[in-house]
Amino acid sequence: NAGVMQNPRHLVRRRxxxxxxxxSPMKGHxxxxxxxxxxxxxxxxxxxxxxxxxxxxxxxxKERFSAEFPKEGPSILRIQQVVRxxxxxxxxxxxxxxxxxxxxxxxxxxxxxxxx
Amino acid sequence: xxxxGLHLPTLSVQEGDNSxxxxxxxxxxxxxxxxxxxxxGKGPQFIIDIRSNMDKRQGQRVTxxxxxxVKHLSLQxxxxxxxxxxxxxxxxxxLASGGSYIPTFGRGTSLIVHP
Numbered sequence: 001n002a003g004v005m006q007n008p009r010h011l012v013r014r015r016x017x018x019x020x021x022x023x024s025p026m027k028g029h030x031x032x033x034x035x036x037x038x039x040x041x042x043x044x045x046x047x048x049x050x051x052x053x054x055x056x057x058x059x060x061x062k063e064r065f066s067a068e069f070p071k072e073g074p075s076i077l078r079i080q081q082v083v084r085x086x087x088x089x090x091x092x093x094x095x096x097x098x099x100x101x102x103x104x105x106x107x108x109x110x111x112x113x114x115x116x
Numbered sequence: 117x118x119x120x121g122l123h124l125p126t127l128s129v130q131e132g133d134n135s136x137x138x139x140x141x142x143x144x145x146x147x148x149x150x151x152x153x154x155x156x157g158k159g160p161q162f163i164i165d166i167r168s169n170m171d172k173r174q175g176q177r178v179t180x181x182x183x184x185x186v187k188h189l190s191l192q193x194x195x196x197x198x199x200x201x202x203x204x205x206x207x208x209x210x211l212a213s214g215g216s217y218i219p220t221f222g223r224g225t226s227l228i229v230h231p
Contacts (some may be wrong), residue, residue, distance in 0.1 A: 004159075033218070033219075035221075040124050041223065041224075042205055042221040042222055042223045042224050043160065043205070043221040044221075045212065045218050045219075045220060045221075048212075048214075048216055048218060055214070055216050056212050056214030056215065056216035056218065057214060058212045058213040058214035059212065059218075091159050091160070093159075093160075103209065103217070103219065104150060104162055104165060105150075105160075105162070105219055106162070107152075107159030107160045107161070108159050109157075109158055109159050110158075110159050
């Protein structure tokens with residue numbers, strides 16, 4: 001029973017290029033969350049999705065960032081025209097259907113983006 | 117001891133000692149809290165959770181204490197082992213501005229266990 005799968009694990013991009021990060025949730029999980037982590041810092045919430053729906057994107061920058069979770073296939077976090085400040089580890093997590101306010105997240109190993 | 121500065125707060129202990137990691141949360145209305153452990157190069161891993169209608173919960177070698185009066189959580193690890201070395205985060209379920217309850221993470225504490 002595979003956990004949350006993220007790829008690529010490491011991605012290097014030059015300024016102005018696009019970065020696409022993929023996340024396949026745990027089997028049976030219908031909710032996906034994306035977080036960003038800078039060195040020596042905690043995880044900052046970006047976006048929360050269910051299949052074909054963005055539920056909450058209040059943590060995501062308004063420009064250049066987008067996320068989707070299509071009916072088929074993984075969730076994608078897309079960063080257009082990357083800048084050096086986008087360099088970070090991006091973690092995806094999944095959970096089963098939200099239940100009684102207790103959403104325990106299972107995290108993937110993260111995708112580490114480096115912008116040159 | 118514990119140090120706070122530009123880097124993560126750090127707790128250094130000897131193998132076999134008990135460790136106590138503290139966390140302050142921000143919202144008195146938060147009703148669900150989780151502790152995660154993050155080893156170097158990996159994603160956070162669930163350790164233990166607690167609801168606000170409890171003040172203590174025990175797992176295997178770990179205990180979480182919740183003090184709602186002062187909005188404080190602690191994670192106690194008994195007989196700390198070198199494999200416990202990691203960064204520990206507390207998370208509270210918090211209402212995001214988009215209207216959903218989202219696990220919101222604190223800054224983390226680095227636990228270093230010396231053999």
